[in-house]
Amino acid sequence: MNNSPEKFLYERHINNNYDFNMWFAFPGPESFALSSLGYLWLFRAIDMMSDVNVERIYSDTKTTKIMRDKIDLIGFSFTFDMDFLHIFSILKKNKFPLKTIDRTDNDPLIFAGGPVVTSNPEPYKNIFDFMVIGDGEDVNLEVVRLCVENKDLTKQEKLKLLAKIKGIYVPNLTPTVQKITKKLTECIYTPIISENAFFKNTFILEVERGCSNRCGFCLASYMNMPIRFVDYNKIIETIDFGLQYTNKIALLGAQITAHPDFDKICKYVDNKIKSGEKIEMGISSLRVDSFKPEIVQTLVDAGQRNLTLAIEAGSERLRRVINKHLTEDQIFKAIDVAISCGLRGIKFYGMIGLPTETQEDIEEIVNLSKRIKNKYKGFEISFGFSTFVPKANTPFQWFGREAEKELEKKSNYLRKELHKLGIQTVISSAKWDYWQALLSRGDEKITDLLIEVYKLGGNLGAFKKAAKNLKIDTDSYVLQNYPYDKVLAWDFIETMPGKEFLIKECERLINQ
Numbered sequence: 001m002n003n004s005p006e007k008f009l010y011e012r013h014i015n016n017n018y019d020f021n022m023w024f025a026f027p028g029p030e031s032f033a034l035s036s037l038g039y040l041w042l043f044r045a046i047d048m049m050s051d052v053n054v055e056r057i058y059s060d061t062k063t064t065k066i067m068r069d070k071i072d073l074i075g076f077s078f079t080f081d082m083d084f085l086h087i088f089s090i091l092k093k094n095k096f097p098l099k100t101i102d103r104t105d106n107d108p109l110i111f112a113g114g115p116v117v118t119s120n121p122e123p124y125k126n127i128f129d130f131m132v133i134g135d136g137e138d139v140n141l142e143v144v145r146l147c148v149e150n151k152d153l154t155k156q157e158k159l160k161l162l163a164k165i166k167g168i169y170v171p172n173l174t175p176t177v178q179k180i181t182k183k184l185t186e187c188i189y190t191p192i193i194s195e196n197a198f199f200k201n202t203f204i205l206e207v208e209r210g211c212s213n214r215c216g217f218c219l220a221s222y223m224n225m226p227i228r229f230v231d232y233n234k235i236i237e238t239i240d241f242g243l244q245y246t247n248k249i250a251l252l253g254a255q256i257t258a259h260p261d262f263d264k265i266c267k268y269v270d271n272k273i274k275s276g277e278k279i280e281m282g283i284s285s286l287r288v289d290s291f292k293p294e295i296v297q298t299l300v301d302a303g304q305r306n307l308t309l310a311i312e313a314g315s316e317r318l319r320r321v322i323n324k325h326l327t328e329d330q331i332f333k334a335i336d337v338a339i340s341c342g343l344r345g346i347k348f349y350g351m352i353g354l355p356t357e358t359q360e361d362i363e364e365i366v367n368l369s370k371r372i373k374n375k376y377k378g379f380e381i382s383f384g385f386s387t388f389v390p391k392a393n394t395p396f397q398w399f400g401r402e403a404e405k406e407l408e409k410k411s412n413y414l415r416k417e418l419h420k421l422g423i424q425t426v427i428s429s430a431k432w433d434y435w436q437a438l439l440s441r442g443d444e445k446i447t448d449l450l451i452e453v454y455k456l457g458g459n460l461g462a463f464k465k466a467a468k469n470l471k472i473d474t475d476s477y478v479l480q481n482y483p484y485d486k487v488l489a490w491d492f493i494e495t496m497p498g499k500e501f502l503i504k505e506c507e508r509l510i511n512q
């Protein structure tokens with residue numbers, strides 16, 4: 001009997017005589033890795049290569065099956081800025097020097113891919129031998145294949161070959177890199193279902209990639225332009241496939257409801273539920289302006305009790321500035337739909353410290369909450385806020401953050417006023433978000449700072465101390481507004497829609 005908590009949804013190649021060994025690393029605990037669609041999908045593709053022995057490793061992996069000295073290649077999936085701490089700890093634990101310059105030809109090539117390096121790889125150019133810029137599904141396989149076929153070449157020879165692949169950034173070898181944008185010809189899903197996953201026994205499938213809304217700060221939208229949809233029939237086929245293994249499914253995408261057949265997908269699942277199948281279905285987040293009764297009803301029938309709605313800002317003025325054209329009337333209509341479908345509450349998501357934000361915009365969040373509370377007695381609302389972090393390759397990349405003191409003032413005001421209304425409020429730490437902005441607009445000069453932070457324990461104090469020790473003026477990366485003609489560390493990445501467009505868009509947004 002198979003007692004493994006993991007169910008593999010594909011045929012694995014088990015071979016006792018591999019010539020090529022790889023670690024595919026997730027910089028976080030196993031439970032998060034097992035809920036990470038991108039990571040698991042890429043692992044599956046490599047695992048299906050008959051001549052590659054690939055092992056998943058995590059930040060909490062105690063011992064590995066493949067011995068350190070047998071490893072030919074290490075890949076990291078790099079999704080969140082602060083993951084660098086786990087990356088360093090995995091390297092350190094396995095006795096690999098953190099910087100490429102300190103590793104020898106006997107060490108394996110170490111690379112990374114994912115949103116962090118796609119957006120701005122420069123802070124890591126001295127850590128990884130090469131990086132994948134853009135959608136990694138196909139190019140990762142090309143990379144692994146090249147490394148298998150050229151196993152006996154020196155590192156430098158391999159890197160020269162890798163530099164010829166579109167979307168691969170080899171520091172000091174590739175002056176410009178074209179970001180890869182893949183056509184979604186298949187529906188990717190979690191190929192391993194596990195008891196140990198953060199989303200336990202859940203089959204996650206991607207319905208679309210990107211968001212056509214193009215909010216001025218949004219990396220998910222700009223990094224994944226243009227928005228791409230998976231074909232309806234492929235989605236249905238994939239849902240049916242997943243339901244053979246579990247009754248919990250989750251649809252993933254930044255703007256799921258923009259899928260031209262989203263109503264049909266909901267209807268398909270709802271009909272199954274109505275005919276007696278026990279299905280739990282979740283989706284990441286709905287946009288208020290696509291809050292339709294059929295969709296919400298399906299989610300309620302499929303077990304969802306609360307929904308998250310990103311309104312981003314309290315006033316319509318500021319929502320226009322960030323490109324979120326959402327009226328108060330639409331917010332109220334969405335609540336009407338939620339109540340008519342049996343939802344007990346809604347969590348709103350917003351951001352503070354946005355470019356051009358004034359105290360009136362912040363007060364509008366409280367006023368809006370009062371109006372909702374008055375109109376919908378007994379309906380639970382709560383708020384989650386983060387503070388604005390400028391992201392590379394978005395129209396707001398030129399804006400620095402507001403000073404911490406101001407952000408704290410706004411946070412305290414919101415906490416206090418919303419608490420008076422009985423509204424639960426969670427606000428991300430302005431201190432941590434400051435350091436996130438450093439990573440997001442950083443260049444190669446901050447690599448040593450990151451290493452120092454890691455050595456000092458990786459907490460908030462460590463960031464401060466490291467900057468002081470190395471005499472790095474972090475405010476110049478985080479707080480300063482940049483002029484449009486400043487050369488940015490990530491300018492060498494060729495993305496759509498390009499810098500000219502971003503400048504025009506930034507001007508259009510802030511001058512409304």
Ligand code: SF4
Nearest residue numbers: 211213214215218221
């Ligand atoms: S609606 Fe959400 S996902 Fe879309 S661009 Fe705006 S913030 Fe990003």
